[in-house]
Amino acid sequence: KQEVTQIPAALSVPEGENLVLNCSFTDSAIYNLQWFRQDPGKGLTSLLLIQSSQREQTSGRLNASLDKSSGRSTLYIAASQPGDSATYLCAVKKANFGNEKLTFGTGTRLTIIP
Amino acid sequence: DAGVIQSPRHEVTEMGQEVTLRCKPISGHNSLFWYRQTMMRGLELLIYFNNNVPIDDSGMPEDRFSAKMPNASFSTLKIQPSEPRDSAVYFCASSGQGLFNQPQHFGDGTRLSIL
Numbered sequence: 001k002q003e004v005t006q007i008p009a010a011l012s013v014p015e016g017e018n019l020v021l022n023c024s025f026t027d028s029a030i031y032n033l034q035w036f037r038q039d040p041g042k043g044l045t046s047l048l049l050i051q052s053s054q055r056e057q058t059s060g061r062l063n064a065s066l067d068k069s070s071g072r073s074t075l076y077i078a079a080s081q082p083g084d085s086a087t088y089l090c091a092v093k094k095a096n097f098g099n100e101k102l103t104f105g106t107g108t109r110l111t112i113i114p
Numbered sequence: 115d116a117g118v119i120q121s122p123r124h125e126v127t128e129m130g131q132e133v134t135l136r137c138k139p140i141s142g143h144n145s146l147f148w149y150r151q152t153m154m155r156g157l158e159l160l161i162y163f164n165n166n167v168p169i170d171d172s173g174m175p176e177d178r179f180s181a182k183m184p185n186a187s188f189s190t191l192k193i194q195p196s197e198p199r200d201s202a203v204y205f206c207a208s209s210g211q212g213l214f215n216q217p218q219h220f221g222d223g224t225r226l227s228i229l
Contacts (some may be wrong), residue, residue: 100164
């Protein structure tokens with residue numbers, strides 16, 4: 001059974017600093033990995049999706065990497081801003097044709113201190 | 115462009131009552147997902163549909179839970195009878211079909227409290 005872990009559960013960083021969020025998964029037979037952010041009282045917003053054949057994806061100040069063999073992914077946020085404060089979740093999709101299920105981590109709650 | 119729309123946003127009801135949660139996916143999306151989120155268990159997939167057909171309902175906790183998708187633009191999640199342990203935030207998400215898997219788009223959720 002796939003297990004997805006995100007450590008730490010919470011992180012506080014001064015504004016302007018670069019930071020890395022971690023995600024690890026136990027079964028490397030994945031199809032893709034997604035990073036989401038969740039604001040309080042809101043649903044999840046997809047940030048980046050990395051296919052299993054890719055090593056990284058970038059969007060603005062965000063860069064996500066994937067090392068499938070070691071079961072790890074990182075989300076790098078450059079020049080952090082108070083608006084980046086949210087809970088960040090990673091999720092993996094199993095490598096089964098037609099299987100759309102995602103397994104989520106429990107998230108890292110990020111606070112950017114002005 | 116309208117996102118995934120869920121209703122109601124909040125629901126408070128007494129134990130034993132029937133609860134119906136509603137979801138309108140993004141137009142053109144052919145996969146729909148129901149999730150439940152709690153502090154203790156995080157985000158759990160309950161059921162998902164592809165082209166209006168239930169594909170995997172292994173996450174549905176008990177027979178008290180049922181879900182339907184009568185057409186491509188509407189789905190319901192029903193709990194009957196409801197219990198206090200069903201209190202959670204319920205999310206609906208949808209995704210489109212493409213050469214590469216499309217990301218899931220989430221609604222803002224229904225916060226359910228069973229007294």
